[in-house]
Amino acid sequence: MSAESTPEPGIPGDTGTNGPRHRAKGRRRKPRDKRTGLLITAWTAAGIVVLGGTGAGYLFFKLNGNIKSVDIDHALGTDRPEKVDNGSENILVLGSDTRSGSNKALGGGADDGSARSDTAMIVHVYEGHKKASVVSIPRDTLIDRPDCTDTKGDRYPAASGVMFNSAYTTGGAACAVKTVESLSGIRMDHYLEVDFSGFQKLIDELGGVQVTTTKNINDPDSHLDLEAGTHQLTGKQALGLVRTRHGVGDGSDLGRIQLQQAFVKALINQVKNINLFGDPKRLYDLADTATKTVTTDSDLGSVDKLMSFASGLKGIGSQNMTMVTMPVQYDPADPNRVLVEKEKSQLVWDALKADRPIPEAATRGTATGDAKGVVNAG
Structure with a gap:
């Protein structure tokens, strides 16, 4: 899969996959709790902020006060991959399910923060x-998670053989960034995090997102029931789509990733095709929600900085985007886990460092989740 040809796929404690992959005959899936995967691409959230920044000065300052930021550079110090000065940028985008406030009702579980x-x-x-x-x-x-320090200065020892998403649970944004940099050898220039209660509201304020499903999707765990066909998804349905896995593919997180990638493309198309300037109230409501939904690194922690960043990305459409999954294989010892395909992953990291397209050989023959083509941009 190369950056010159966009694929048409079907789309970051203990929070593992509970549904088995390639299950043996007669094996039952274990119950899955109601936590969800959240996503939004950097330019989608930031692009809405750009629109919101066109209002009056007092609106600018209100939006500016919405943005939460974390000083990741200070927490990570100098023990990081060297910044590559070739005109490219790398952004780590995380979807989080903070278990407090409005997120509690969406994710279930205790309001423990x-x-x-x-x-x-x-x-x-x-x-x-x-x-x-x-x-x-x-x-x-x-x-293997590296030792890390969170933004409060608390230190956490390294750990071997742990799940990737335990990095965020352990040490928050700074630990997640350090783990990604350790895994890839690539310095993250920016960080964007989106919470799922804000994601649902954002989709509703956009008027929904149109997708086409090629198969029926029915997953009571994610409260999603869609017949094959074209749908204008509400925020609740979109949230169900990006969290579902039991209703598609082999029931794994890899299949869910393929759905997420397809939804991101549909979301980008939706944002690009909406003319918001004729509706100032809707424009402001979207910007208000978007700025409340994202947490950024401190370099993007104001509306003017986020506007400047986003303006440099607004020319990227779904047709100019390649989406892949880091090369992995199912763990023979535990079908609920995956292992990094180190040689093939290195092909991905080397390509990004050199600002080259990702070679097709990097993802050929790796585990996929079998959900490609189930969902497409409507």
């Missing part, structure tokens, strides 16, 4: 900012 990251995407913007590659990292990947 804890947080998990079920969706992780490395967004590589190529020199010239006309195209991008997105690499999804499966939450269930077993990795």
